[in-house]
Amino acid sequence: MTTKAPLVVIVGGGFGGLAAAKGLKCSPVEVLLIDRSNHHVFQPLLYQVATSVLAPGQIASPIRSLLAEQANTSVMLGDVTGVDSVSKQVIVDADDKVGIRISYDYLILATGATHSYFGHDEFAAFAPGLKSLADAESLRNHLLEVFEKAEIEDDPARRQALMTFVMVGAGPTGVEMASAIAVMTRTTLRKDFRRIDPKSAHIVLADMASRPLGTFSEKLSEASRQHLVSLGIDVRLGKPVKTINEDGVVIGDERIQAKTVVWTAGVAPSPAGKWLGCEVDRAGRVRIQPDLTVPNHPDVFVVGDTASLDQGGRPLPGVAQVAMQQGKYAASSIFRMAAGQPPLPPFRYFDKGNLAVVGKNFAVLQSAGFQFSGFVAWLVWALIHIQFLAETSLRFSVFLQWVWTYLSGKRGDRLIIRQRSGS
Amino acid sequence: MTTKAPLVVIVGGGFGGLAAAKGLKCSPVEVLLIDRSNHHVFQPLLYQVATSVLAPGQIASPIRSLLAEQANTSVMLGDVTGVDSVSKQVIVDADDKVGIRISYDYLILATGATHSYFGHDEFAAFAPGLKSLADAESLRNHLLEVFEKAEIEDDPARRQALMTFVMVGAGPTGVEMASAIAVMTRTTLRKDFRRIDPKSAHIVLADMASRPLGTFSEKLSEASRQHLVSLGIDVRLGKPVKTINEDGVVIGDERIQAKTVVWTAGVAPSPAGKWLGCEVDRAGRVRIQPDLTVPNHPDVFVVGDTASLDQGGRPLPGVAQVAMQQGKYAASSIFRMAAGQPPLPPFRYFDKGNLAVVGKNFAVLQSAGFQFSGFVAWLVWALIHIQFLAETSLRFSVFLQWVWTYLSGKRGDRLIIRQRSGS
Numbered sequence: 097m098t099t100k101a102p103l104v105v106i107v108g109g110g111f112g113g114l115a116a117a118k119g120l121k122c123s124p125v126e127v128l129l130i131d132r133s134n135h136h137v138f139q140p141l142l143y144q145v146a147t148s149v150l151a152p153g154q155i156a157s158p159i160r161s162l163l164a165e166q167a168n169t170s171v172m173l174g175d176v177t178g179v180d181s182v183s184k185q186v187i188v189d190a191d192d193k194v195g196i197r198i199s200y201d202y203l204i205l206a207t208g209a210t211h212s213y214f215g216h217d218e219f220a221a222f223a224p225g226l227k228s229l230a231d232a233e234s235l236r237n238h239l240l241e242v243f244e245k246a247e248i249e250d251d252p253a254r255r256q257a258l259m260t261f262v263m264v265g266a267g268p269t270g271v272e273m274a275s276a277i278a279v280m281t282r283t284t285l286r287k288d289f290r291r292i293d294p295k296s297a298h299i300v301l302a303d304m305a306s307r308p309l310g311t312f313s314e315k316l317s318e319a320s321r322q323h324l325v326s327l328g329i330d331v332r333l334g335k336p337v338k339t340i341n342e343d344g345v346v347i348g349d350e351r352i353q354a355k356t357v358v359w360t361a362g363v364a365p366s367p368a369g370k371w372l373g374c375e376v377d378r379a380g381r382v383r384i385q386p387d388l389t390v391p392n393h394p395d396v397f398v399v400g401d402t403a404s405l406d407q408g409g410r411p412l413p414g415v416a417q418v419a420m421q422q423g424k425y426a427a428s429s430i431f432r433m434a435a436g437q438p439p440l441p442p443f444r445y446f447d448k449g450n451l452a453v454v455g456k457n458f459a460v461l462q463s464a465g466f467q468f469s470g471f472v473a474w475l476v477w478a479l480i481h482i483q484f485l486a487e488t489s490l491r492f493s494v495f496l497q498w499v500w501t502y503l504s505g506k507r508g509d510r511l512i513i514r515q516r517s518g519s
Numbered sequence: 520m521t522t523k524a525p526l527v528v529i530v531g532g533g534f535g536g537l538a539a540a541k542g543l544k545c546s547p548v549e550v551l552l553i554d555r556s557n558h559h560v561f562q563p564l565l566y567q568v569a570t571s572v573l574a575p576g577q578i579a580s581p582i583r584s585l586l587a588e589q590a591n592t593s594v595m596l597g598d599v600t601g602v603d604s605v606s607k608q609v610i611v612d613a614d615d616k617v618g619i620r621i622s623y624d625y626l627i628l629a630t631g632a633t634h635s636y637f638g639h640d641e642f643a644a645f646a647p648g649l650k651s652l653a654d655a656e657s658l659r660n661h662l663l664e665v666f667e668k669a670e671i672e673d674d675p676a677r678r679q680a681l682m683t684f685v686m687v688g689a690g691p692t693g694v695e696m697a698s699a700i701a702v703m704t705r706t707t708l709r710k711d712f713r714r715i716d717p718k719s720a721h722i723v724l725a726d727m728a729s730r731p732l733g734t735f736s737e738k739l740s741e742a743s744r745q746h747l748v749s750l751g752i753d754v755r756l757g758k759p760v761k762t763i764n765e766d767g768v769v770i771g772d773e774r775i776q777a778k779t780v781v782w783t784a785g786v787a788p789s790p791a792g793k794w795l796g797c798e799v800d801r802a803g804r805v806r807i808q809p810d811l812t813v814p815n816h817p818d819v820f821v822v823g824d825t826a827s828l829d830q831g832g833r834p835l836p837g838v839a840q841v842a843m844q845q846g847k848y849a850a851s852s853i854f855r856m857a858a859g860q861p862p863l864p865p866f867r868y869f870d871k872g873n874l875a876v877v878g879k880n881f882a883v884l885q886s887a888g889f890q891f892s893g894f895v896a897w898l899v900w901a902l903i904h905i906q907f908l909a910e911t912s913l914r915f916s917v918f919l920q921w922v923w924t925y926l927s928g929k930r931g932d933r934l935i936i937r938q939r940s941g942s
Contacts, residue, residue, distance in 0.1 A: 134663060134935045151574040153932035160711040161929065170713045173667040173935075191668045229936050240557060244596040245614045288583040290593045489923055493931075496919075500912055506584065508916075509576035512557045512596075513652050515938050 101126045102201035107176045109136050109159040112400030112419035113206035119427025127169040145232035147276040151509040152229045157486045179371040202395050202430050205368045209401035212364035219340040223357040237512045246292045259297045260354035264337050265361030266303035268452040274301040275455035278327040283505035302332045302347050316460040319469040323454045365402040377404040386442030397426040451477045524549045525624035530599045532559050532582040535823030535842035536629035542850025550592040568655035570699040574932040575652045580909045602794040625818050625853050628791045632824035635787035642763040646780040660935045669715045682720045683777035687760050688784030689726035691875040697724040698878035701750040706928035723753045725770050739883040742892040746877045788825040800827040809865030820849040874900045
């Protein structure tokens, strides 16, 4: 072994980056995965951490331990701040070291997305989103605290504002959060207070669109709307959220006093497009070619939520399945290049279906032309989410927790923990 | 029911306060428990949260849910700032309400202890202690981060400082932390790094005393010292820690560069003595009478780590068992007063024994005249700690986690999560 193996740098340890790293396990390359956090998070269950059902450790795994057995792979905790595609280097801040340059032979950018307030960045301070474990823990602390505050509040208007919860955006996250809060007030918190009745919480799900879960069929949208209403959720459709501040929101012309507003609407891609200086779509996502590389950069792949690729005339959705399939494809493609084999046929996304959960016992499912809602869809949802967790031990642990919470109404992690600043 | 039931205010939801609240379940009184956090923590296992074995939710339970079935009991999240024993009121800050006054008929102060730096408060910034879940989470983040930083550090001296861990104080917490870090470097972290070898970590356990675990017999102290050394721990006894700063510590005349220093030495009682303006011992603990009340205040009980009571010529130790037995006694005593029954005989502490764990498979145990160390003591330690957890679901969950960690070497909660400041 005199020639040095080519180095593949992967930025991001989400679904796309992790799939790429695992796909390179047996390739004749060295792999370096860089992420700004030490763990891979199963984002579809973040709302269960925010609502105290699951503990952070049940939906997250250290990236290092997921890749420990892969001898050709290293992991680095660092914040990528740019790419120099001329000298083929990524630029990383790590610890107190700023602007470390790491040379790559191949680069896979799987840098994901963050919240977008559609030009209203002033909303961010009052309507946090849900993208990381830190977001979920902050929201968990907040949700538990407003009930504590309501219990000692004598003024009825202030008490009602503390017990009002507004989700802005009726996509899967908004629907899941609204229904999870409803279930929490009706089960876990039911007997725990003496002055307030948690069941009297006012839960609002707002969207400018005319139906919730817009990526599902109209029939399933309507089924989920009805189920949301049966949970006591105030579903407000077709009107824009005009203002969000510390007192609450204005939806259409109506002001709602609320101490909790959660942003479950838009997402914005990572700055990967800016780093590369390449063409992006309207949302800012990198326009990639059917082989997932960036035009004129055959050694740079972009995958997942930060990439834009049309299939059948429509852009692929920003979901975990797309990211995982793209990460795997990028890995195979690099394997072939490194081994001198002919290139793969263009990437094709295989859509296994679409699922969203609405509270306890109810989900909507559409896949390959058939669609249904209710308890069976909910069971399918639960099984699929358990199956896709990154580690066997987590599957076991989440399964037991769900059975326990389902039967007892108790939650696994109903803790207010405020870290002090600094270390 | 025309007469209002007397109100018992309990301050603190630790072992003492919780035992008192539970003991008043069937008493003809109203109970209000006030704590500044929403959860009861099983402090003896905090070090396992700090070393990523257990998740915070596995050793903590919401105080509200622990007392939800007790119809005569309310819970309040608030920070007690004083007691007015003349007008019989406690003074509480809660949310944005400062100086709320709550009148009591009986008061139980179970306000515990915090770290004491023995007059060296400047050490606090560099040598955090381990008393709350927030402390444990901060330390967990820090311990995981120093290995990440060491992995990317090129300077050998700085790398060594990142991989040096100093425990100041060789009581049970210091011994447990030092051995838990040693086990972590030899099991969980073993295969996860490419540039550093976690096993080369330098773990120092320092104490001015001439032996570790000073409350145990000399024989058991020596057995644990030998086991610590066999784990590769650098046990430094008989020399004072003179300086602690951002670079490390000075023990005797020797400087040790270390980026991690944990304060496992002294504790200081809560300010209960100041609130009451009553006699305190040298450490600042309230001198209570054999019926656990404060002299001249037959309606004020002080229990647990913040109380000072001699038995057999020696002060009772600041351990969970004492707090629990005292809390239960105070509850019975109030029950009798409220029911017009004759008073209890004076409080007697029944010492069930003393246990400390040293890493994997080894503990020391002394109880009722017999003493032993090794694997069997470790099994006893594990069983007793599981048994004393507050909820059945936690016992089950901790048991499974321990079996899993024991067999696989993997940990349950190896996550770096830094909350942003604010909410």
